[in-house]
Amino acid sequence: MAQILVVEDEPGISSFVAKGLRAAGHQPTAVATGREALAHAHTGGYDLMVLDIGLPDLDGFEVLRRVRGQGSTMPVIILTARSSVDDTVAGLEGGADDYMPKPFRFDELLARIRLRLRTETAPPGPTVLTCGDLVLDLLGRQVTVGGTTIELSARELALLEAFMQHPGQVLSREQLLSRVWGYDFDPGSNVVDVYVRYLRRKIGAGHVATVRGLGYRLVALPG
Template identity: 65%
Template sequence: MSQILIIEDEERISSFVAKGLKASGFQPTVADTGKEGAYLAQTGDFELVILDLGLPDEDGFSVLASIRSTNQGTPVIILTARSGIDDTVAGLEGGADDYMSKPFRFEELLARVRLRLRPQAAVAEDQVIRVGELELDSGSRRTRLRGREIDLSAREFGLAEAFMRNPGQVLSREQLLSRVWGYDFDPGSNVVDVYVRYLRNKLGAEWFTTVRGMGYRFEEPS
């Protein structure tokens, strides 16, 4: 089980990311200050670091520099509200392996985490997901059913990917909202039901089972 360090001072975001990572098979640890995060990152106990730039005690760039001064190998993903090109360039040139802006979708963050943790030879294979005769390529953003290409919108694609990475499992509406629509969502929204209906129309209703009071289960039709 890969250990991941989250350096983030906003509890709502750190809790959301930690819960999502734990549900996906990782072991997250949260540090809410730059000083604590830099210390933990330098222990060598973590296989990946998710770093916010707007920390209460010091700027995230200095934390990144501190990590890289003693640890060149651990992947660092910057996750921040700063979306300017200057910050992005500074982060990547400062040693970060990836840069994501808030607000964000958890499914995209999870894909980037998996990408950084896998040997490069396994990356291309991991981009293609197959369940029965349904194939999804997260690299080219293409979906094929029985060899025929299916046109999906960005949200439909994200929802299909969430289902196809968890075949046979019951996923709640809250899980799907957080993974596809991001952490800042309305839990009372019916948007998941609407988009499941879209996917049923395009892929076939037989792929999706409604589990009353719980959510949806996706699996190959028998």
């Protein structure tokens, strides 16, 4: 269970995010101002921060600057209605680990949170996974196929990571639900099949084989 600081001044969004995080097994603390965010962050008791930019007192960029100025390496995911390239660059260069524009889907936010927490707490290990012509940079969140960079959503990225952590191994739908979604999900849902189709469209259908009655398997194709 991770302690997550949610900094959001819109009550509806704040409540929605906090409720979803609790359902996923995390412990959220919601605050509505930049000064509250700094006071909480200063305690060092949080594993990750979800930070809005348009706060009523301190701009979220200023909150981020001060948090990093205190030496904190806590992962920060910016969640904001500002979606211009300049704002994205400012957030990432200011020390944010990820950037999600509003409106957003909670499952994608949760996937990004899980990825950042896993990166932060995992013991030292390979940060680049390779399977044939597929290369996944875990820290840079970048995928290349035959040397060409492919854009994946956070959920697609998490699914590919699950496959690449177990190359050649058959993974059942239940295993993929547990590894990628990480919370109770209707076992009768076809969400895994849907995301496998999405993934195949982007990395090439031949990279993911269907093993009838069992699940899916990542296939190493030559570069």
